[in-house]
Amino acid sequence: MVEIIENKDITSFTTFGIPVKARYFAEYSSERELLALSRKEEFLNNEVLHIGGGSNLLFLEDFGGLVLHSAIKGIKEYRKDDETVYAIAGAGEKWTDFVDWCLERNLAGVENLAHIPGEVGASAIQNVGAYGVEAKDVIHVVECFDTQTRKTVRFSNEECRFGYRDSMFKKDDVRGRYYVLRVSFRLRPDGIPMSLDYGPLKSLKERLGKYPTIQEVAREVTNIRKSKLPEPSETGSAGSFFKNPVVPVHFYKKIKNGGFGDVPAYPAGEGVVKLSAAWLIDKAGMKGVRFGGAMVYDRQPLVIVNAGGASGRDVKELSDEIIRRVRTKFYITLKPEVNFIDTGIKITVLGTGGSKGTPELGCECHVCTSDDIRDKRLRSSVLVETAGLRLLIDPSPDFRQQALNLRLADIDAVLVTHSHYDHVGGFDDLRPFCGNENMPIYLRADVNADLHRRLDYCFREHPYPGVPTFKMNVIDNKPFYINGLKIVPVEVMHGKLPIYGYRIGKFAYITDASHISEEEKEKLENLDVLIINSLRDKPHFAHFSFDQAMDMIRDLSPNRAYLTHLCHEAGCHAELESRVPAGVSPAYDGQIILSTR
Template sequence: MTLPIQQDFSLQAFNTFGIEAQARFFAEVQSNEDLMSLLFFKGFKNIHRLILGGGSNILLTQDFEGLVIKIGIKGIEKIREDEESVWVNVGAGENWHEFVLYCLDNGWNGVENLSLIPGTVGAAPMQNIGAYGVEIKEVFDSLVAINMTNGELRTFTKEECKFGYRESIFKNELKNQYAIVNVTFRLTKKANFNISYGAVAQTLADMGVTTLSAKAISQAVIKIRQSKLPNPEQIGNAGSFFKNPEISKQLFEELKEKYPSIPSYPIDEQRVKVPAGWLIEQCGWKGKRIGNTGTHKDQALVLVNYGGATGQEIKSLAEQIQQSVVEKFGICLSMEVNII
């Protein structure tokens, strides 16, 4: 084994919450071969393993008594194109936002609404990341992942990934079974912009944009995100901690009678999506601090580490928020962040 393996390694710099936790073993891989050799090194045959991307969607609640594998596989390659589309294969370790900027520079459309989302390309399909009316599944073609039990390389199509709202097969039935090594996206050469969600259209108008472009939309999205979400380099957080709940239209109508200002986004004839941030704020949590943790002053959906908080403290806060939302609205909030 030539790959450097570190013991009792601090993960504080590898999670955006800035939680101090240690990995019994830690290694970063730069290629499929590195990953294979690490997965099947006889010394690690029966050890618990954690695949780590950008650390922007995890909450470490304890030391990890196993092997943490940081995916550092890089590379962006255009593999084919036609008159309308271009297919781009990207290493799982590439920074997501830097990939978005690369697409903008090359005139490839489809990911501009997903600007400034933290994390890596490999983590994007696991979570089916989404923002401002666009989800990764809309530009996704396929991915390649390594089976961590037998070393088999498998290609997953969009259908096989079973994408849902912040969901995929890798968060459910195949959780902890595969390590994603590269992702192929199908991007468009022609403009098909989406500015219908949130404050994108208004922000573009405020910016004085008269000719719509992917770069302009990206800049608007960046401006909105920076105004709403705290920078993890300044205060520890993992962005939105909870998913926006989907409820029945009947429950929504009942709630609307009691809370006429409740915002909503219709999904279909039977279901409605309600902003989790609004629900949390109505329960009095916005800007509330408990010890070294709390909710952000500008966005109740974001839990923060003011410095020195443990993962257990943040998890406890999240559970208290869930309980209060259930008691007030009868809605159970699901955590978007992965608890380790």
């Protein structure tokens, strides 16, 4: 029977070498053991993370759930014809052992992927790639355990929908559902290298004076990698930290003509090119830059290393600094390739004010003239950080100031509650974060229509160069996913207008509500943190008053509740604080609230 170990140190299961513990940990060696595990309380009642060799993971904190690891081993040939040898490998096999197995049998296909850390299971999730070859070029079938049906399923290469360091296993609601048990590969018995088209491999034939064997290619690749990349056994890292950005050709030309004629670029489809993230980081002056124990590797700036005593937060801070500096120099937003792992939610309260903010212009009341910094209320908005994502709820008209206050490095997506100006007035200021990509926006159909009217200049067929670029995702009142993170819209009434609040894990953000139906209230059960609007004492037709907000909090009974969308008539922070019951607080601008997920 598989043992579930409590409070397990899993540092040695990662390549960053940053100390980290899992609340629960289990390693299984067969489907039968995995099936038994999937029925355990620890599996059913916790967030579950399946890891491989931990070479693409950055733990930002100890993992509060169950970490699983596969010890399914074995590599064997199972079918053969003149042109193809089919081999199957257990998910728990080291990738390098699989490559060596192929080289020993003169089976071609994976020689360019020599010396990549990690395990066979993750090669299919990640679609590992190097020197012009990707795992997708050789993967035949991926055999998985489906955690929903508890059955074994097989996916063909096409069904895996592989992309650049991507596969369907990373997509939205599928993320985390399938555990790879085995991967079968299509290899060639002719022993002829798959590709010599990339970088230094191009000259290998000339240097050797003959056509190279796959063993020679693998040796060459290994030597180059050793000279450029840190060895995980000596220096902690997760390999390439950022993806190479794919940008419109006009972006590339602007950089090239702006004094950087040597910018490396590779064709990546119609009208777009792939730029070298390493080159961008280098030119942004980040090589060798250190933050705490984290450092940009001096031999390869695409890699962040643990230079000694780094924490997950050090690495994240440094990664943010890289993103800022590259954007400053090239107006390009780098996106991490590494999987950020956490089990909590960090909420930064960007604004807590009503539609006019506090102080209100021209008002001399005791709240508007208060010296207490907590009485300076910008328009309501929050930034939610979890699962490696930064989500903005409502770009308020004060967004620019809010982002400056925070030295905000990036935003991955924006959720919109409704289209009243105090919740969308900052849309144009999202421009720097759109950069080379369209900013994903999640919103109701009516809000989308409104914004198309009001921001028509952004949606024209030939927009003015430099306008913000958005990808509008119209949602209805059903859960949706961003990079596998489940977001639950909660429909509330703002007077007569239906608008959305959002629930993410055990956190919910409700603003501008005056009524929540019984059905929607069910979505707000078992919350750790609720942020909810409480305009003032005097009733308002479209907002909860203080008493109504208190009733709603009592009804929903979250562990903690915070009041927002407070107008000056709500009173000072200190006054509100003295009136609220235990577990309830007025929120204030800049406040950081932590919630479980």
